[in-house]
Amino acid sequence: MSKRDEQVDDAPDDAQPPTPVRQEMSGGREWWTDALAETYCEMDPQWESPRGRFEARLSTRQFGDLSLSTVRAHAHSVLRTPAMIADTDSEDYFLCAVTGGPGRIEQHGRSIWLDKGSFAVIDAGLPFRFDFPQQFEQIVVRVPRPLLLGRMSERDVDRVMAQPVSAVSGAGVVVSRFLQQIAALDAAVPNASATALSASAMDMIVTALADTGGAVSPTQQAHTVDLHRAQNLLKTRLHDENLSITEAAAELGISLRYLQKIFQSTGSTPSEWLLQARLERARMILLSTEITIGELASRVGFKDTSHFSRSFRNRYGISPGQYRQR
Known part of the structure; x- marks a missing residue:
C-alpha cells in the first residue's frame, strides 16, 4: 500500500466526544476576582460600595477554537494594568457583546458605550x-x-480595536444573534460541527469588524479590500494543487509584487497564508470524515502525502493520523 493510500484506524466521527455543555458557576467578590483571572486574564474588580450586595454568575463553554462565556453580575468595574500584563503571557483578543445593561470600555485611548447586543473587540495584551x-x-x-491575525492585518486589527459594532444594522446583526444563540445552547455540539461553526463565526466577526473602525485613507481601504479579495480567492482554490501565487495574482488583476505587499500586513507571504489555510481546512476534515490521509492531502491541494504530513506535524505538533485519533 502506498503512503498516499494510507489508512488510519480510528473511531467513527459520531463516536468522538462532543464539545461539553456549558458550565455554570456563581459567587461573590472573592470568588469573582479568582474567576476573572482563571477564565480570562488577571483583572482588578472594583466596586463603588465594597459592602453592598454583589453576585456574579459565569457560564462557559468551549466552541471549537473559541471559548464562549456569559456573564451576569451586579454593577462594578474591572481594570487591567500594565503590571498585570507584564506578569502574564495572555495576548488573546476578547469579543465583548453587551446583551443587558449598558457598559463602557476604555482601551487604546478610546472610550465607548455598548448596549442592546452591540459588541467590540479588546486586546488582553x-x-x-x-x-x-x-x-x-x-x-x-x-x-x-x-485566529484573528490570520484573517486581518495587524494594522486593521489596531484600527478596529475597542470600536463599537452595532447589533441593529449591518453584519453586526448576524454576529450578535449567532453568539446569543450559541450561548443559549443547552445541548452538546459534536466537535466537528463546533470546529466548523467556530471558523464560520470568525469569518463573520471579521466581516463585521471591517465595517467599523473609523476613517482610513483611500490607499489603506483599497489594500484591505484587495487583501480580502485575495484571501477569498485562495480559500476557493485550496483544493487546486497546481495553483501558483503568480496565477492567483493574475486572476485578481494585480501584480505579484502588489499581492506580496498586501500580505505583509498579515505577517506572512501569500504562500505561507495559503499553506496555513490548507492545513486548517485539513484539520476540520479530519474531524468530520474518515477519508484516507492520501485522499485528504489531495483534497487540500498537496501533491505529495509526505509533504502534507510533515507540514501538518510542523503546524500542530502531531501527525494527521494522531490528531484524528485524539
Whole structure:
C-alpha cells in the first residue's frame, strides 16, 4: 500500500466526544476576582460600595477554537494594568457583546458605550477598563490571537480595536444573534460541527469588524479590500494543487509584487497564508470524515502525502493520523 493510500484506524466521527455543555458557576467578590483571572486574564474588580450586595454568575463553554462565556453580575468595574500584563503571557483578543445593561470600555485611548447586543473587540495584551454602572449581562468570546491575525492585518486589527459594532444594522446583526444563540445552547455540539461553526463565526466577526473602525485613507481601504479579495480567492482554490501565487495574482488583476505587499500586513507571504489555510481546512476534515490521509492531502491541494504530513506535524505538533485519533 502506498503512503498516499494510507489508512488510519480510528473511531467513527459520531463516536468522538462532543464539545461539553456549558458550565455554570456563581459567587461573590472573592470568588469573582479568582474567576476573572482563571477564565480570562488577571483583572482588578472594583466596586463603588465594597459592602453592598454583589453576585456574579459565569457560564462557559468551549466552541471549537473559541471559548464562549456569559456573564451576569451586579454593577462594578474591572481594570487591567500594565503590571498585570507584564506578569502574564495572555495576548488573546476578547469579543465583548453587551446583551443587558449598558457598559463602557476604555482601551487604546478610546472610550465607548455598548448596549442592546452591540459588541467590540479588546486586546488582553494592552491595558483596559470596563465600567458597568448597573446590573448587566454580556457574552464574551475569547479569540486566540493567531485566529484573528490570520484573517486581518495587524494594522486593521489596531484600527478596529475597542470600536463599537452595532447589533441593529449591518453584519453586526448576524454576529450578535449567532453568539446569543450559541450561548443559549443547552445541548452538546459534536466537535466537528463546533470546529466548523467556530471558523464560520470568525469569518463573520471579521466581516463585521471591517465595517467599523473609523476613517482610513483611500490607499489603506483599497489594500484591505484587495487583501480580502485575495484571501477569498485562495480559500476557493485550496483544493487546486497546481495553483501558483503568480496565477492567483493574475486572476485578481494585480501584480505579484502588489499581492506580496498586501500580505505583509498579515505577517506572512501569500504562500505561507495559503499553506496555513490548507492545513486548517485539513484539520476540520479530519474531524468530520474518515477519508484516507492520501485522499485528504489531495483534497487540500498537496501533491505529495509526505509533504502534507510533515507540514501538518510542523503546524500542530502531531501527525494527521494522531490528531484524528485524539
